[in-house]
Amino acid sequence: MNLEIHDLRILRAIAETGSIAGAARQLGTGQSNVSRHLQRIERAAGTPLFRRHHGGTAPTTAGRILLCGAQTLLSQFDSLLSAVAAHTRGEAAADGVRIGSIRHPVLPAVAGAIHSLLPDAALRVRTDDSSAVLLEALRAQDLDVAVLRRLPLLDPPLPDDVESAVIAPECLCAGVGTGHRLAAGTSAGTPAGASVGMPAGVSPEVSAGMSAEMSAGVPLGMSVGMSDLASETCVMTGSRTSPLRRHFLAAATAYGGTVPELAWAPDESVATALACASAAVHITYPPPAPTPGVVYRPLRDEAARSQIVLAWTCSSSVARHASSLAEAARNA
Incomplete structure (x- = not known):
């Protein structure tokens, strides 16, 4: 028996x-x-x-x-x-849990979930703008878990020793002042009457991510394409070698049209001020909170898409909790 x-x-x-x-x-x-x-x-x-x-x-x-x-x-x-x-x-608890993350609003949810699962463990948090740097630290066992931004059409597959779970889809956004033509819905290739929540040309997965951002209070309008930015000055923060710049230039190159003129701002406040004054288009990832006078419109181009993922190795001290951590982050 x-x-x-x-x-x-x-x-x-x-x-x-x-x-x-x-x-x-x-x-x-x-x-x-x-x-x-x-x-x-x-x-x-x-x-x-x-x-x-x-x-x-x-x-x-x-x-x-x-x-x-x-x-x-x-x-x-x-x-x-x-x-x-x-x-x-x-x-x-003895070793602590070492979290690495890009600067993203999901980080507190991951840290909170780890504390709930392992209340006696000390948390050590490290942030970096580069997912590549965090991935290298994860593989070197300097981190137990990492929140990364992955570009499905541009990044190579993750190494075999790294497991991951998608937390949320994202895409690049263009922030414009409320008086800008793109804020008014003048977008090449966007049909009149297209839904704000489900912009034309965007997959249901990305649209779901946009809806999540809108539910968080971020004013996302109808989508725009790279062709809408050809005559604009686009402003970004960070260095000229930042992952954001790499992503935007890759999306512009994939589009095959004219790359917009680029400008640099020392911080987000300057970039949003320029956008609010309609002096430039603020290129960024979905912001965590609304900015008065600025409307953020998702870029619908395929190469503008990204994913926020939770990554870990099989030898990590939190590997057995990874699926629970990812689910908690999705529900945050």
Whole structure:
């Protein structure tokens, strides 16, 4: 007779609740699923383990013998799992959890999720504008987990020793003053009446990301294309070798048209001031909060798209929690 730990949990739940329906509620599954498992277990045992009656179920003599052993095994197994979990928490608490991230609003959600899962672990956070630098640190085991920006059409695949989960889709945005022609909807190739939430030419995945940004209070309008920026001066922050500049120039090159004139601002406040005055178009990733007088319009070109991903290695101290961390970040 071959029984699994899950089979023993089902038998225990039926005995504790006195019915198949009660066991299903306790285990968070359907009543039919519990019934099928019980029938299979009884076939394997070669004898009925529970007697069905009007008020529910009661274990037979064979059932009581099996339940006695099942309780002992389950207690030992649960203690083993608790010991392993405590050891994992202890390792993380001793070494701390090292988080690397681009400067992005999702970072607090990741840090909060790690604290919830590993409350005794000290958190060390490192930020960098370059996902490549963070990826290198992750592979060198200088980081346990990293929040990266990946460009699906431009970046090579992640190395085999790195696993990842997509947190959210993104795309480059063009910030313009409310009096700018692009704020008024004068966009080449954008049909009149196109939905603000689902701009023409943008995939449902990217549109979902735009909707998420809009729900956060960022005023995103209809999409624009690289062709709409050909006659504009585009201003960016950061160095001339920044990932943002690389992404924008790659998108412009992929478009194949005229690359817009580029200007540089020392910080975001200067860039948004120029956009507000309609003196330039502010090229950026979706901002975390709205800026009065500026409308941010997503670039619909394929090469303008990106993804925010959570990355880790199999040897990381938080690898077993990675899927939970990614889900928490998605729901933030």
